[in-house]
Amino acid sequence: MPTNGVVAELLEWDRQYGAYLHPSIEIARNDEAGYHWRATEHIPADTTISVAPHSLTLSYLNALVDDKFTVFKAQRHHxxxxxxxxxxxxxxxxxxSTSFWKPYLDALPSPDSEFSTPLWFDDADDLAWIEGTDVLHTMLGRREIYEEYYTSGIRVLSSSGIDTAPYTWDLFRWAITMFTSRTFSSRAIAPQDSKYWTTYKTNAQGQRQTVLLDMxxxxxxxxxxxxxxxxxxxxNHSNNARVDWAFDPGRFSIKVNDPVEAEQEVFNNYGPKPNDELLMGYGFCIPDNPFDGVLLTLKPPPxxxxxxxxxxxxxxxxxxxxxxxxxxxVRLRHPRMFTPETASPSAxxxxxxxLPEPLLELLLYILRHERGIPFDWIPFPMMHLLNDDGARRYLPHIARMIVQSLxxxxxxxxxxxxxxxxxxxxxxxxxxxxxxxxxxEANIAALRTFTRSLLVGPEQQGPRFVTLEGLLQTWHLHSNQxxxxxxxxxxxxxxAVVGSREVSQWRQAGWEDDILVLALSAIYLDGVAQRQGWTPEYLLDPTPWGLKAAELDMEPEVVARAEGLMEMIRxxxxxxxxxxxxxxxxxxxxxxxIAKVGGRWVEFDGLMMMVPGSDGEGEEARLVVYLHGT
Ligand SMILES: C[S@@+](CC[C@H](N)C(=O)[O-])C[C@H]1O[C@@H](n2cnc3c(N)ncnc32)[C@H](O)[C@@H]1O
Known part of the structure; x- marks a missing residue:
């Protein structure tokens, strides 16, 4: 049947059952967006454009009361x-041909249409486009579930005497696609204050009949x-469409909040969906989608x-x-205010x-655990991390862990x-x-901007990352008078040992990391670290004096390296x-x-970072260590 005929029959059927489509809206069709609503003349703001009675809906509730196909009711629990x-x-x-929904089924995209949800990425060339992405991962997980539904469902149909030949995997994929790309939530038909849900069936006389289901x-x-x-x-969907959905008893209406000009498409709004969700469910994506984000799966903690x-x-x-x-x-949103080009925000x-609070919370627990700090429930992790002095020292590590996962x-x-x-x-x-x-990229840029903001001069107050020379300058500035x-x-x-006062010479001689460990241990012995609040929590309890290597629970190489540094001290x-x-x-x-203080400090609070070059040109990767300070 030509498109016009299909649409005319659909609208006639729709009207017959009490639905309403605004007279200034037609159902048009084009190759890019398929069927869609279009205004034939100006539609003012706050106009209800479409109302439909619950009796038209198709869901598993209809299956449970269908007298023609009783398999679903009889085998419900399979x-x-x-x-x-x-x-x-x-x-x-x-x-x-005998379905109540015939006009609707005729107007749906036919099973031999080209669908672009990932469930239909069968060719290797297509699959390559989602290789290594979250969408592939999600699709494979969903497909496994769908295949299981299909196999067991076909078995049930077959054992109920139904000829399953027409029920192909492709038709099943089509049915899934229709649901994922056009679905509304059961909230639209939920009863108000009642345990009875209303559904509908066709009775022996061919009439539609209401059935109440005790749920x-x-x-x-x-x-x-x-x-x-x-x-x-x-x-069709637009992020910019301002529409209201109203769920009244027995019917569901859609209202546009903004005016629509003649010949313009009238959009619905499926909600603030990121592209992975749009692609998975609907088979399309929106360039520069403001709701986009990236999924991060956390490794299991110990x-x-x-x-x-x-x-x-x-x-x-x-x-x-x-x-x-x-x-x-968890989903990391696209931090729009931090693009790689503009990542220099003031805060x-x-x-x-x-960032998702569960992510911050879990990383905080993992970091504390790695440092041997006893577990303590932190009820408001985001507030704690941002406002508590002791906890703020974990932020650069959290930033590093997220960057490493991304x-x-x-x-x-x-x-x-x-x-x-x-x-x-x-x-x-x-x-x-x-x-x-x-x-x-925007998340990494924002996190790196934060980390780099901690690279400050020795005279500045507050938390900081220091290179070895930065540590020596800061120590010098804060030495007890x-x-x-x-x-x-x-x-x-x-x-006296290396033959030079220059850090650059120490680096060339391969001594930088060891001297950093030694310097951190020395500022601890000196007391300046504690006075300035630089000392991390994991060093304070117990204090290292009198500890035996075994009590430190450290790798033997770390202790052996510290033994080597003792030679230098002697x-x-x-x-x-x-x-x-x-x-x-x-x-x-x-x-x-040395192992407990400098060794742990570098292990837990040191990282490689691009810092301005020591010759005043370009940048170089250097080992830096975090001094909290206030
Ligand atoms: C609820 S249906 C809308 C009606 C549909 N166009 C049709 O032909 O029946 C959702 C489907 O419409 C298409 N669609 C909706 N919004 C779109 C958009 N903004 N861009 C591209 N395709 C869109 C996608 O194929 C999607 O799976």
């Missing part, structure tokens, strides 16, 4: 409710299902930490008590305000050699991919650097102290 919806739509399609014993998750709402689902987390976050675990990657996947820590994703996206998209599937995937790249020379004495000691003491009471002669020096 199906998931989602699967009943898919099978019921297939049954209606296969038997559409009081239905589990809550089975009350949240998808419904098809003929004609209400012919509007088992003993999982044990502490289980009572406070049971939702992170499967019903059998295992850590669930699916339930601990760099503001990126943390838009980098492989970015590299996979950027390294793929795909050429130009050749079909609709590839075009939509290309939009999705580029949205992923920009969202990841009664003992002003400890930083100098330290440098003189190194000079040489300085013997050479008399700094005189009788100098830090080199401090009786508390022991390999365990």
């Amino acid at each position: 199906f998931k409710i989602e699967s009943i919806g898919f099978f019921y739509l297939m049954v209606q399609y296969v038997n559409r 009081s014993r239905t589990p809550a998750e089975d009350l949240d299902f998808s419904i098809l709402f003929p004609v209400q689902d012919f509007g 088992l003993d930490l999982q044990g502490e987390l289980h009572p406070i976050h049971p939702g992170y675990f499967s019903s059998t008590g295992e850590w669930s990657s699916e339930r601990t996947t 760099p820590a503001s990126i943390f305000h838009i 980098m492989p994703k970015l590299q996979k996206l950027q390294n793929a050699d795909l050429g130009e998209p050749k079909n609709q599937k590839q075009q939509q995937a290309a939009i999705y991919r580029s949205g992923q790249v920009t969202a990841i 009664t003992d002003p020379g400890s930083a100098n004495v330290f440098i003189s000691g190194i000079e 040489s300085c003491a013997q050479a008399g650097v700094g005189g009788e009471g100098s830090l080199w002669r401090d009786g508390r020096w022991r390999a365990e102290v």
